[in-house]
Amino acid sequence: MDDRTSEIYEKLKQEIHTIHVKWILYKQIFSPIAENIELLNRHGSNIFHMLQTQTINEIILNFSKLTDxxxxxxFENLCLSQLTVYASDNTEIDIAQGLKLRFTYLKGACKNFRTARNKLVAHADLSHSLGVAKEPCPGISFEDIEGALNLLRDYINYFEFHYVGTKTVYNMPTISLASDGNKLLKALKNADNFEKLNV
Known part of the structure; x- marks a missing residue:
């Protein structure tokens, strides 16, 4: 791998790591557990609603940029296609075809992300903003994100294994227990208990 491609690859790895960290923290904080939902609503529902929306919007943008x-x-983009082009330019046909196939699956899984990016998140399409569009913007489900993350890992690890000889476990990033979502929920529960004692 040449120096330029190596730099692109490392930047993409950072992006992919960041998406996984965001998603893990999101799942910790906004898990569909009634007790946790009530806790968030009691201690800053507006703030947590903004955080929830912002995190999903960031994930939408992350996936859209990676599949640009x-x-x-x-102008060139920092995107996964750079790696496919590198394999093609080096006449590594089998690797390039494997990357193209995986990218096709990933881009298909990101269709709703890209529509949301183009209509609502990065741009404000008028008909969608006014709620009069013939077809509403598709929602982004838990399964959409999980499925796209699986395909993203498959693509980048296919490249990594061939050119670096390793694979990265992106879905198990190191997050300090002192600063994760569970720590926040515990702090809110402690505040809840303190308030009850002082009523």
């Missing part, structure tokens, strides 16, 4: 075209006009 390699080039738009004269």
């Amino acid at each position: 075209r390699q080039k738009q006009g004269n």
Whole structure:
């Protein structure tokens, strides 16, 4: 792997790591457990609603950028297609075909992300913003994100295994127990208990 591609690959790894950390923290804080939902609603429902929306919007943008075209006009994008182009340019046909196939699956899984990015998150399509669009913008489900993450890991690890000889367990990132979502929920529960004692 040449220096330029190595730098692109490392930047993409960082992006992929960040998406996984965001998603794990999101699942910890916004798990569909009634007790936790009530806890968040009692201790800053507006703030947590904003955090929930912002995190999903960021994930939508992350997936959309990663599955963008390699080039738009004269400008190149930091995206997964850069790795496929590298394999093609080095006439590693089997690797390039394997990457193209995996990218096709991933881009298909990101269709709703890209629609949301183009209509609501990065742009404000008028008909969707006013709620009069013939077809409403598709929602993003838990399964959509989990499925896209699986395909994202498959793509990047296919490249990594061939060119680096390793695979990364992206879905098990190291997050300090002192600063994860569970720590926040525990602090809120402690505050709840303290308030009850002082009523």
